[in-house]
Amino acid sequence: MRANHEKRLQRKDAKETTIELQDSSLGPEQLGTVISRFGQHADVETENGELVRCNIRRNIQSLVTGDKVIMRQASETTATIAGVVEAVHPRHSSLSRPDLYDGIKIIAANIDQILIVSSVVPSFTTQIIDRYLVAAEDTGIAPVIILNKIDLLSDEEAPAVEAALERYQAIGYQVYRVSSKSGEGVEAIKTLLKDKVSVFVGQSGVGKSSLINALLPEAELITGDVSETSGLGQHTTTTAKLLHFPSGGDLVDSPGVREFALWHLPAERVGWCFVEFRDYLGTCKFRDCKHKNDPGCAITQAFEEGKIAQDRYQNYHRIIDSLDEQRHARHFKNDND
Template sequence: MSKKKPLSHGQLRRMRANHEKRLSRGSTENQLPEINDSSLGQEQAATVISRFGQHADVETQDGEQVRCNIRRTIASLVTGDKVIVRLSTEPGSAIGGVVEAVHPRHSTLTRPDLYDGVKIIAANIDQILIVSSVVPAFTTQIIDRYLVAAEDTGIEPTIILNKTDLLPPEQEPEIEAALQRYQAIGYRVFRLSSKTGEGIDDIKHLLDGKVSIFVGQSGVGKSSIVNSLLPEAELLTGAVSETSGLGQHTTTTSKLLHLPSGGDLIDSPGVREFALWHLPAERVGWCFVEFRDFLGTCKFRDCKHLDDPGCALKVALAEGKISEDRFNNYHRIIASLDEQRHARYFRGSED
């Protein structure tokens, strides 16, 4: 397949303008009916369970779930947000209430978007569970992209290898070595099989009392894990495409689910690749945790950590203080930054 040429600045401007027109038309066509303030009750605290265009499903402190309109003054609202709402006092009202304000977030999970810049996926998350599996093929490149995203946001990541029941014996040493490398630099690693139940109890304990989110490629089994943890959620599970080997996306919008342990789980749309083009190269390097002791100690300030003389990372690599796999993945991410910044970032159902 031929490589797509980067979009020109003029093309990008026209695309953004068209997108804004579509948003303007959509906001008018899909906006919920207005509510008279006199029909609203007192302000109360709530949590956003899910966001749908111009409205959101919220849950009040007494457990009532209501679909609410969103004040136009609210610039951003995502699953996990802590909000102030006023509920309708009119019986049979088409709208359950209005989201009036959003509390400050203690954490946000973001991803870059061509039109919206850095787009927030979910808020107030305590930990990110990075799910990989042997089907589709296990790859440390994707894991490292998610780890960079997690380190950038300051949300604690954990790595989960799913579908261990499908692990071919001949691949086990290579995958096990990769997982041990992550453990050696301080990351928690769990091995899981939704089919056999292996590791499910460990994951339940990990989620206890926290707000967590699963991330990973489509097809790695995120929804299957949620079904194992919370069968009553009845989430869709998608098979891996036999023709492409890629997972078929099943989740379409982020949703906050309550776990029996008292913790919360945000189930979010899967992505094939976690783009990082919004991050400068220096930030990407810092997000490789084992690099931090060596960054800033190279002979030259503008060291690219390739064949530069006096490169501290190259010395650390030669001395076995950082792994070759992680070092190579770092350079793959750096090489992709400019291309991703200019590429058309539309993925349709893959997002």
């Protein structure tokens, strides 16, 4: 199915590739932002807000949603291709994810923050939050924790959930409590998003879509099969898009950034991604310490002294234990393709 889908995209791109723009028909260089990328083409937003579908120069090896580019727009054209991307500015961040087929794949650029959405329904769990935090820390992009559906938080559950959120705040993470249904906390999220490029991640059922719709009511219109701005068809299931919040800031929306696997990370990197571990890493008695029952383990000692929370310590080991299983599943899948 994947191969057939790619062939269809290639046939569509091949038709558009036949539309060549001569240098003599192109205007002066100007700055732009990649709103979406597919095949050999990209939709680029100019500084005056115009959306232009562009060819990409062959010497550009990597171009993704969020990239800042130098582009030239055709002075006169009646075709769907109306410009050319000439060059890409250096990125201040890259959002990537491991792909079962292609290894590590960059899917968006120049992201300022990753918003990790959790909720009290179907159930609140720090295991999932910690997996996302590891993925975020690995990218070097600032993570923010959002607890959604607080209107459904019962009096019995509230103390444990609040204690968990306070533990995250104690180690330096921003935490927001919201309800996309009642609107509580939504204004604070709007302020958080202003003047930044953000990504929302979280498991199905935590209310990411509802929260995005509360922040960006026209999101469904913009991400439909046909762009209302350009009138051009989009590869909606595979392409990341950059959307603008009315109150300021941008959202990168893509199926590829909603969930992250961690099988590509070595155990040492996972440990570093637990921020409260960093003061102790490298101080264990043995260099190959597993931070479990090893004698002279600084991490275990810090946990026993109450300097590392129990759920964080346990979640670290759950992630480590899962890495070999995920790598095995990847190799098994590749061997059978």
